[in-house]
Amino acid sequence: MLGYGMIFALLLLLAFLILLAAIGIYVYRDAKDRRMNALLWTLVAVVAPFLTGFIVYLIVRGAHPNLRCPHCGTSVTERFLVCPSCGAKLRHVCPSCSFPVEEGWKVCPRCAAQLPEDGEAITPPRQKKDRALGKILAAIILVPLVLFALNLLLLTASPFGGGEAGGVGVTTMEAGDYLQTMLNPEIESWLQESQSGAADAYALRYETGEGEERRVEYLVYVSAWAGDASFSIGQTSDFFGRYVEIDCKDNGGGSESFLIVSGNGDPLPQLRLSFGGHPVSCEVREVDFPLDPDA
Ligand SMILES: [Zn+2]
Ligand SMILES: [Zn+2]
Structure with missing residues (x-):
């Protein structure tokens, strides 16, 4: 989108x-x-x-x-005495030597001939x-x-423009510790599937509460993230909704860990993941059990 x-x-x-x-x-x-x-x-x-x-x-x-003949519209220049297309007279000329002269001149500057008081009628070119x-x-x-x-x-x-911003919390937890705390076989089998899957990241999504109590929890697993990975969190919004943006850097070593993201607000934040600044795809599955051990 x-x-x-x-x-x-x-x-x-x-x-x-x-x-x-x-x-x-x-x-x-x-x-x-x-x-x-x-x-x-x-x-x-x-x-x-x-x-x-x-x-x-x-x-x-x-x-x-950009001059035009006023009669036929042909493109002309100020040096043209007549229109090359229709022959309309565009400038006054000296009657004896045909040198172009200006309105009001009394003597031709080239041949010194007297110029008539009111010469021939002309139609000067138009811009x-x-x-x-x-x-x-x-x-x-x-x-x-x-x-x-x-x-x-x-x-x-946009729904965000008028809605309330809400808050977002992100914590990490070592995968083994998390599974022992939650004791949920569905999460365990989801982790096993995720470990052998092809996608960059996997997330479970749980939505709870009504009205102002409405909130969302994400359990995020990224195979490349190690236990001591550092991450930065940002929040953005656009015409289509709100997003919590999590960028992780692999610090190497450590054991596999989960990111637990919880947020509220209207609309509920969607998840955007990146790894070292590069966006990664994330397979999100809706579940009907809580994911945040602290909630
Ligand atoms: Zn013309
Ligand atoms: Zn002349």
């Missing part, structure tokens, strides 16, 4: 990848329109960390305006409207906000 943290991390990764893909497609098309090096800029925008490549692209691209950029910038701001809100929502909706 995927933990809530894992699901959240996957969502985050997915959102980031989609955003990166959108940025890549946008930069490729936009750079191509502006006659910039589309492949290079796409690579820069997608690979550079923290979207720095994308930001640099947005700054640099200002020098390459292409850039709606996609607005969407991408909105996504960059909104995606983290939405994920943050989702995170809060999931935490509140």
Whole structure:
């Protein structure tokens, strides 16, 4: 079962990848329109960390305006006098030498000819409207906000978010001593099965009590654990429940021993075992007799 943290991390990764893909497609098309090096800029925008490549692209691209013929929409540059596609006049020119001139100039700077007061009617090229950029910038701001809100929502909706934390106790006991204390043939035969089994760890689980008295006991056997093994205990929770996490280190030597875990709270803690930091599988069997000699 995927933990809530894992699901959240996957969502985050997915959102980031989609955003990166959108940025890549946008930069490729936009750079191509502006006659910039589309492949290079796409690579820069997608690979550079923290979207720095994308930001640099947005700054640099200002020098390459994305101009269109106002009549047919063909991509043009500011140097074009007419649209190569439909022939629309895009700039004023000197009537005698055809040098491009600006609105309001009185004399041609190239041939010194007088320019007419009101020259030919022209339609200057237009900057292409850039709606996609607005969407991408909105996504960059909104995606983290939405994920943050989702995170809060999931935490509140999780049974642990509203429930009581409860407590957990873990003790070790030498297997022989434990069996003598409990005198339960079912536990003895379970241990024998476990010793010849293939799984990393085995556990018996016993649940008792009602309401606030409800508690759980685990008897844990791991073949690799020695009697003087040291272990660390942590408690975590996610969308699906609470966990008591026990990590053991084999200190070598010693005799076989059991871990006895007992806990309460709502929901009751589930067991997660690791050995030297590596998670191990654990076969859990429900039983209807107590397992904690101190309880
Ligand atoms: Zn045109
Ligand atoms: Zn001229």
